[in-house]
Amino acid sequence: MVRPSVTELVRRARDGDRGAVAKLISVVETGGPDALAAGAALFPHTGRAYTVGLTGAPGAGKSSLVDALIRRIRADGDEVGVLAVDPTSPFSGGAILGDRVRMQDHALDPGVSIRSMATRGHLGGLALATPQAVRVLDAAGKPWVLIETVGVGQVEVEIAGAADTTVVVVTPGWGDGVQANKAGLMEIADLFVVNKADRPGVEETVRDLNLMLDLSPPRSWRPPIVPTVAVRGQGVDELWEAIGAHRAHLEATGELAARRQERLRRELRTIVGARLAERAEAACSGSRFERLVREVAARERDPYSAAEELLAGAGMRGAGGPPAPGSG
Ligand SMILES: Nc1nc2c(ncn2[C@@H]2O[C@H](COP(=O)(O)OP(=O)(O)O)[C@@H](O)[C@H]2O)c(=O)[nH]1
Ligand SMILES: [Mg+2]
Structure with missing residues (x-):
């Protein structure tokens, strides 16, 4: 759902209101739910x-x-x-x-x-x-x-x-x-x-x-x-x-269109990378993470199975094992 305040800002920015433009740039710079809402509302007009x-x-x-x-x-x-x-x-x-x-x-x-x-x-x-x-x-x-x-x-x-x-x-x-x-x-x-x-x-x-x-x-x-x-x-x-x-x-x-598409491709990859990094950060904190660190340190389990448990806990599936030799 687009929040009314953001929708209103986008409407005013499109009317050329410089205050609204400035405010929206701060919003997208700060990130968070408002930035997402603003981005979604802006995109069709870009x-x-x-x-x-x-x-x-x-x-x-x-x-x-x-x-x-x-x-x-x-x-x-x-x-x-x-x-x-x-x-x-x-x-x-x-x-x-x-x-x-x-x-x-x-x-x-x-x-x-x-x-x-x-x-x-x-x-x-x-x-x-x-x-x-x-x-x-x-x-x-x-x-x-x-x-x-x-x-x-x-x-x-x-x-x-x-x-x-x-x-x-x-x-x-x-x-x-x-x-x-x-x-x-x-x-x-x-x-x-x-x-x-x-x-x-x-x-x-x-x-x-x-x-x-x-x-x-x-x-x-x-x-x-x-x-x-x-x-x-x-x-x-x-x-x-x-x-x-x-x-x-x-x-x-025709390079302009190709360039712009390439840019969007890179942006999309960067967004996915950033989102995965956020989730990795969240998965590697807290009590579950600390418990697994202790278990690995005590040689009770290996780091890869510990990582699998963390990924599963974060709703992500891991690769299922260590990378095959020469695959990375
Ligand atoms: N001599 C000379 N000084 C310049 C020229 N262009 C900019 N400056 C000076 O160089 C300094 C840095 O300029 P600025 O535009 O702020 O550089 P920026 O850091 O790249 O944005 C300022 O003091 C400008 O007045 C130029 O063509 N010739
Ligand atoms: Mg400058």
Whole structure:
């Protein structure tokens, strides 16, 4: 049953009520029964928004680019939703919007919704909460949703890479350091931005990126490299054009639908994994678990039959024995 309060929030969000949009994003971020109800009520009204993910190291200029893109999109008369996702912070409420002052320029514009999210929340975490939050903005009728994610590795790749177009933001000198996550970023990038192009080293960085692209497995789309000076708005039109060109490519080749289906496939697996992990956590606590630990420790029974008993107690059936050699 959908709770009336959530239904009401969804109705108001679909009417463009920014307060309701903000509230719903908090609800899906927090998890629990309300989040499930909200997700179910929202889903039929989603699937229209085009999502653009921006990722990169802290300070690379993601928020500045988001700010510039908001202006660009609003100049066309379109509405836009923005999610700022920080996997490094336990606090939501604006940490990585950083330059709040700049973002506040948009606070009075009813065509712009900006929310930030942090790691607080349910199992499965941000990788599951982010697509649900995007759905809130989608259902609210935003044709564009920008997702800013701080670069921290795997989580970033999961979140930023879950957009229709993924923009990897680097700065001059990016090629220099050994960065564990470079390969992951090369894989998810549909577009590279070399921001802070007012600083020395832009040509070298563009050259390094081209070299890395030459060495990557060939794809139907070669990520363009766009130099920008976000704070002056330089290169932003070119960036917006490149995003449009990538979108046109995805639509013309049918890759957009395939990508979105692949994303849903991954999401579904993640949900099932998270749910199983919750049940495993519940099965491995309490008196039954402690009793079995003692019995195994006393050599009264073996760990696999103990696990079977725990799984049966949690309403799950185990594999029926230890994995066959070489099967895992
Ligand atoms: N020189 C220069 N500074 C920039 C540029 N873009 C952003 N900045 C500055 O870099 C700092 C970090 O920018 P921000 O957008 O908050 O980066 P984020 O952490 O990636 O979101 C801020 O002080 C910006 O004013 C640029 O193109 N050139
Ligand atoms: Mg930022």
